Amino acid sequence: MAAIINVHNLVKDFRLGEVPVHVLKGISFAIERGDFVAIMGPSGSGKSTLMNILGCLDIPTSGSYTLDGISVGQLESDELAEIRSHKIGFVFQQFNLLARTSAVENVELPLLYTDTPAADRRARAHKALLAVGLSARADHQPSQLSGGQQQRVAIARALVNDPGIILADEPTGALDSRMGLEIMAIFQQLNRDKGITLIVVTHDPEIAGYALRTLHFKDGRLQQDERVEHPRDAAADLRALPEEVAS
Amino acid sequence: MKKLLTSSRIALRALQVNRTRSALTMLGIIIGVAAVIAMVGVGSGATERIQAQIQSIGSNLIIVLPGSISSNGVRLGSGGVATLTTDDAKAIADECPSVALTAPTVRGGVQVVYGSNNWATVVQGVTPDYMTLRDYTMLSGQFFTTQDVDASAKVAVLGETVAENLFGANDPTGQVVIIKNVPFTVSGVLTPKGQSPTGQDQDDVILLPISTATQKVLGVNKANAKAIGALMVQAINPQSIDQAIQEMEALLRERHRILPGLDDDFSVRNLTEVFAAQESSAQVMAVLLGAIASVSLIVGGIGIMNIMLVSVTERTREIGLRLAVGAKRRDILSQFLVEAVTLSLAGGLIGILLGVTTSFAISYFAQWSTDIGVLAVAVSFLFSALVGVFFGYYPARTAAFLNPIEALRYE
Numbered sequence: 001m002a003a004i005i006n007v008h009n010l011v012k013d014f015r016l017g018e019v020p021v022h023v024l025k026g027i028s029f030a031i032e033r034g035d036f037v038a039i040m041g042p043s044g045s046g047k048s049t050l051m052n053i054l055g056c057l058d059i060p061t062s063g064s065y066t067l068d069g070i071s072v073g074q075l076e077s078d079e080l081a082e083i084r085s086h087k088i089g090f091v092f093q094q095f096n097l098l099a100r101t102s103a104v105e106n107v108e109l110p111l112l113y114t115d116t117p118a119a120d121r122r123a124r125a126h127k128a129l130l131a132v133g134l135s136a137r138a139d140h141q142p143s144q145l146s147g148g149q150q151q152r153v154a155i156a157r158a159l160v161n162d163p164g165i166i167l168a169d170e171p172t173g174a175l176d177s178r179m180g181l182e183i184m185a186i187f188q189q190l191n192r193d194k195g196i197t198l199i200v201v202t203h204d205p206e207i208a209g210y211a212l213r214t215l216h217f218k219d220g221r222l223q224q225d226e227r228v229e230h231p232r233d234a235a236a237d238l239r240a241l242p243e244e245v246a247s
Numbered sequence: 248m249k250k251l252l253t254s255s256r257i258a259l260r261a262l263q264v265n266r267t268r269s270a271l272t273m274l275g276i277i278i279g280v281a282a283v284i285a286m287v288g289v290g291s292g293a294t295e296r297i298q299a300q301i302q303s304i305g306s307n308l309i310i311v312l313p314g315s316i317s318s319n320g321v322r323l324g325s326g327g328v329a330t331l332t333t334d335d336a337k338a339i340a341d342e343c344p345s346v347a348l349t350a351p352t353v354r355g356g357v358q359v360v361y362g363s364n365n366w367a368t369v370v371q372g373v374t375p376d377y378m379t380l381r382d383y384t385m386l387s388g389q390f391f392t393t394q395d396v397d398a399s400a401k402v403a404v405l406g407e408t409v410a411e412n413l414f415g416a417n418d419p420t421g422q423v424v425i426i427k428n429v430p431f432t433v434s435g436v437l438t439p440k441g442q443s444p445t446g447q448d449q450d451d452v453i454l455l456p457i458s459t460a461t462q463k464v465l466g467v468n469k470a471n472a473k474a475i476g477a478l479m480v481q482a483i484n485p486q487s488i489d490q491a492i493q494e495m496e497a498l499l500r501e502r503h504r505i506l507p508g509l510d511d512d513f514s515v516r517n518l519t520e521v522f523a524a525q526e527s528s529a530q531v532m533a534v535l536l537g538a539i540a541s542v543s544l545i546v547g548g549i550g551i552m553n554i555m556l557v558s559v560t561e562r563t564r565e566i567g568l569r570l571a572v573g574a575k576r577r578d579i580l581s582q583f584l585v586e587a588v589t590l591s592l593a594g595g596l597i598g599i600l601l602g603v604t605t606s607f608a609i610s611y612f613a614q615w616s617t618d619i620g621v622l623a624v625a626v627s628f629l630f631s632a633l634v635g636v637f638f639g640y641y642p643a644r645t646a647a648f649l650n651p652i653e654a655l656r657y658e
Binding site: 052055057058077078081082084085086090092096098099100101105109110112113114157161 | 253256257260264265564565567568569570571572573574575576577578651652655
């Protein structure tokens with residue numbers, strides 16, 4: 001398998017007043033197409049900064065980052081936006097859905113910034129909602145949905161552009177364990193069935209247990225890179241949970 | 248173009264989602280535009296009415312009144328003595344180069360009778376030049392001629408108010424009316440002029456040849472058979488009014504043998520000057536009203552900027568999200584710009600409707616004439632669009648240059 005992400009000697013410095021802070025101190029790794037990677041580490045380890053760079057929201061101070069054959073190193077903000085628009089889907093801890101806007105319109109959002117004709121947008125948004133099992137709630141507003149359902153809408157939004165990669169930053173952080181499992185089950189299914197490369201930031205080792213590979217960061221360096229021996233199956237774990245009274 | 252369409256759709260959707268805020272933001276522009284249109288309407292209506300009244304008096308007019316002489320220390324008021332004569336009128340017309348026309352007049356109140364109807368009105372004895380000088384036209388029939396004046400013919404021209412009160416809807420031309428027991432044949436009816444600048448009904452009048460009026464109706468002045476009540480003079484053009492006044496004063500003092508140092512035994516009034524002052528004060532009012540209203544339009548624009556800035560802050564996460572999912576800076580910029588312009592244009596349209604309604608309400612309830620100019624409407628609409636762009640640009644730029652990472656993390 002070809003590497004979809006290739007990071008070499010990545011450095012990121014911030015300036016806090018006069019003092020430069022070295023957040024990433026020379027990181028190198030590659031992620032294969034179709035992999036499912038969990039990024040772990042304590043706060044301050046630089047994992048959020050790394051995510052921002054991987055997501056093309058930020059650019060490194062030095063070092064190279066190649067995404068799907070494109071050197072993202074020092075692109076302009078509009079060029080980065082173009083890459084985000086076509087290659088990357090984002091899932092956030094706080095869902096970040098637009099209030100007072102229906103689920104299907106929320107899912108449509110990324111398509112507004114592409115050349116997709118208006119008629120296709122709605123159809124693709126419905127298809128993405130179907131993929132996360134929320135077709136029936138297409139016209140509901142975020143306030144009418146549970147946290148897990150909101151996160152599924154957010155996943156549908158990340159899917160709608162058919163990206164090669166989905167980046168998820170603590171996607172289960174705001175959810176209880178059942179809803180968290182539902183999300184991980186969807187991720188595993190997307191990874192397996194559609195071959196989407198998944199990168200999930202989490203501090204929860206149990207969540208990381210559903211990934212195929214974990215990267216541990218500490219103090220701005222990659223400390224440990226390991227294959228998960230026996231990845232757990234979120235769907236099976238979900239079935240094993242005791243039935244709850246209708247949620 | 249397609250991009251603009253998309254950002255318009257996004258902007259409209261965002262405005263729809265925040266209905267109350269959108270309405271409140273528009274309120275400033277609505278009130279501003281409505282105020283501009285209503286105030287400019289009131290102002291130009293007033294100016295226009297005064298202009299129409301001045302037109303109705305006639306142009307470049309000077310009035311010469313007899314009177315004010317001292318006799319053994321007793322000073323009599325203007326018009327108290329018959330010092331002005333038809334000969335003076337003729338001399339002024341002949342000898343003053345800046346004078347175009349003169350029209351000697353006499354006037355008095357009479358009761359006029361037709362059949363079983365009668366009506367109290369004013370009789371004015373005039374010459375045919377009076378018609379030219381006052382810019383009269385005929386509604387029906389004809390004005391009398393110089394021959395009629397020379398022959399003291401018993402003909403009368405009626406003002407519309409008189410005609411209506413005596414004849415109703417019928418045409419009085421050729422009928423006979425009785426004034427002071429003298430029968431007069433009606434030769435025509437004047438086209439109505441409406442109110443004078445001082446509020447008098449200019450159509451409540453009967454015009455007779457000046458000779459007939461003095462001899463048959465008002466009675467001959469015992470002291471001077473040629474005495475007249477007033478002399479109306481028209482200067483050849485607006486610039487020569489002052490010149491004409493000087494020429495007349497010199498001529499009259501000479502003809503009346505007034506020694507240097509003594510008071511004139513006549514008085515001269517420049518009507519145009521009086522009304523021009525009225526007109527210019529009305530224009531100043533119109534400009535002032537418009538200026539004050541424009542200030543409220545600018546305040547409305549600042550209101551839009553305020554709300555848009557608040558809106559950008561409040562929607563920081565939304566902007567961060569849009570940037571994260573692939574919106575470019577110009578997408579965000581045009582979204583917020585379109586939002587601001589839409590608000591100000593919609594506000595402008597509603598404001599125009601409200602302003603026009605207010606103007607009609609003012610002219611209906613306060614009986615003020617208002618005049619809604621197409622120009623005022625077009626300018627305030629255009630101005631509200633400019634307000635949107637001008638006051639919308641800064642907040643839109645602020646939004647477009649947010650850092651997506653910080654915006655997403657914004658609480």
